[in-house]
Amino acid sequence: MPTNTNAGSTANGAARPTILDLAAACGVSPATVSNALADKPNVKASTREMVRRKAAEMGYHASATARGLRLGRSWSIGLVVGDIANPFVPEVVRGVEDVVWRARKNLILCNTDFQADKKTAYVRSLLDKNIEGLIVLSQVLSPSDMRLVEAADVPLVTVNRGTPGYTSDYVGIDNHAGVRMAMDYLVGLGHRRIGFIKGLPSSNSALDRFAAYTEAVERHGLDSDPSLVMPGDYDMESGDSGARAIMASAIPPTAIVAANDQMALGALGALHELGLRVPDDVSVVGFDNIQLAAHPLLNLTTINHPKRETGDAAARLLLQRILGKMVDPPRSVVLKPSLIVRGSSGPPKPAPAPKRKKSATAKNKSDQ
Template sequence: MPIRKRVTLRDVARETGLALSTVSNALAGKSLVKPETRDYVVETAEKIGYRASVVARSLRAQRSYAIGVLIEDVANPSASAFVRGVEDVVNRAGCTILLANTDGDLERQVAAMHALIDRAVDGLVLISQHLDDERVAEMLKGEVPAVLIQRRTPGLDLDYVGSDNSGGIREALNYVAKLGHRRVGYITGPLGSSSARERLDAFRQAAAELGLLEVDSLVYEGRYTFEAGLEAAGFYAGLPEKPTCIFASNDMSAIGLIQRLTERGLNVPRDISVVGLDDIELAGIRAIDLTTIRLEKRAIGAEAAQLLLRRVDDPDAPVTTKILPTKLIVRGTTAMAEPG
């Protein structure tokens, strides 16, 4: 069966008898083209199949039907879950997403935001992005609606969707305390992140309430990466009194921690228990079997997309914050503490 030839801009120009530049400007919705000429071009484009529905709808509604989504690290399995949630909602609304990976780098984020805004996206979803920069704040206070996921800052009055960090960490610490663990280590995320600071504050508060020992001396400032877990293992191995349990604020750092502890001849969980946070797919495979706090990442992405589409339709809608619950998933990396 022959492949159908794709209809091009030149085909539309040939069909209308107009100059290629006129057709291009008309389909871009530029004001220099007379309204009757633009309507004629759009109708012709629809008739011959040149992205007919998208072009016509965009011009009539003065919208691009594209949503910009910024993620911190495309290699982090959590990112894909958030994005899938956003996509679930925006695709049903007839929109597409334009994805930008910033690698946690502020300059890359600023450049990506400028690029997406220049492409006239209807709105932005920022997943764990920098917010305490004047350039970022200026763009987020502009005409393009935005919703935040996981990170927020008091200076920006924007729609936000996140997880119940305090509740999840409290539940996990209560669980390991019941197993007899009193010396519990904690690997933070990057402390420039509001969610990482919230998690650390929640850990300290819950640990104090439970009477855990020497909390601050057992905190390691890390990142949400596998490599951070490897590095943290070296830190804990060098302590005169090692923790009996280590809590990582991200599953990837927990997995890195387990690998390096195992390489050093320690058994998880017999010698040391490990708890993660995220519940990525890797956490549940038998070889890892990580006890962790489940974040409803796909649901968070979907909630954020719904808030953004509402904001696009109604710019004056009240600012909304949604916090989704977490759940402790007990697997094989935690066990009773050895007495003594």
């Protein structure tokens, strides 16, 4: 007995009925079944009704994969992320998914763990699945990856990081404006010595945020001590170690700005273990406004990155390319950040008043 390679299985383990099974049950050809289910006019109304009734009885559903192979389409969008566990990522994914779902397309999510070989394997796999478009979040495609995407003629949108040497539609945030807001706010509170924990050196957004910090230090005439700046890699551990190193400087700062919220949370933990009060001893400001930042035990002041809107904008750009509604050169959508003030920031403690020396006259009187 020949094996039907189109057969699947149902929840109870039984073979899923195929178009051949339905055609045999109706006593018509598979082509007639296909035309009847597609509501084509070349099928008699009675036949169409019979096929639909029998399909419902048998639990038959047309294979989208098979239809896609016939038409050369997948109705699928690929989304490649670096770390799905990063609290920043899910809201962006939701923004993409909302738009893709309304367009009645499938979303295929791939997590690379920021591993180059894994990223390339996923890009190849997505292109093999004949995806209609690709979104890459907070990662840079290699030249070989880009050649694959260009050869497949698949529309691409990059989010937060562009690919050097290549142009594609891009969605990001004004990183300079965000850090500038944080610095101006802290200076307005009276802070003059402000530390900074940097992000990944391979990230354009991290470089932009650090550049905005150095510009603010110069513009406000703040202390530019190199010991106030520490490297980070966007995780809590680097925020912890960065804050400890900064607070170990000869003159500790009265405020710390972290290039993302995860590092800011790490800094909060380190300051707590060092016996320092936030914001009484040190103010802390993050960047991204992840959901955890609003927790009452953390109450983190931060720069809001409109994450869901970022995913929404990326998906809309991609669909416009797919539908041919946008044929102009690649576009950049830069979203505006905003400052969210919470309880982790406040004015610096007043410097202790210097002890005044007693005058000679006062000293003589005290000796009498």
